Amino acid sequence: MAVFGSLSTVRAQLAAAPAFRRAFDYVQLCLTPGTPESARLAAVPLDATERVELGGGVFALEQAYLAKPPAQGRWEAHQDHIDVQVVVSGRELMGVIEVTRLVIAEDLRPAKDLMFYAPCAEGSVLKVAAGEVAVFYPADGHMPSLADGAPGIVRKTVVKVPVAALGATGAA
DSSP, rough: OEEEEEEHHHHHTTSHHHHHHHHHHHHEEEEETTSSHHHHHHTTTEEEEEEEEEETEEEEEEEEOOBBBGGGGOOOOOEEEEEEEEEEESSSEEEEGGGSSSOEEEOOOTTTOOEEHHHSSEEEEEEEETTEEEEOOOOOOEEEEOOOOSSEEEEEEEEEEEGGOOTTOOOO
């Protein structure tokens, strides 16, 4: 199930796998003022997403957006990648629920590693502040990018770690 906390806590739990080490090294640079990675993320235009290749099949999606009201959120999951979602500035809510409790509404595979699910009022909510990390495995339905109160600007990187890089189970 999902892992959530500070970068140092999550890193200590998952960094044994080389693909996660690559992801967390990149995240650390994004969270460090004055680095090229931090500057690049700060320059992402509002409502844009930019892809950065990190090697070994790992890549990051750097994003800037206005967090949306929870009623506009959609449950999603990925089969081939693990999401390492990191709020760099701002804050947001992220829903999480086991995908076995959801019904697929839109399956965009194999063109994209993305499935959307029908609305479901259940699940848990994470309050994610700047510098915090949420890791979502294929079994984790998640609903990111939700406003925590009044909508605010969020800058975030989502590092995509291939499940195949971690072995058959996707566990570290």
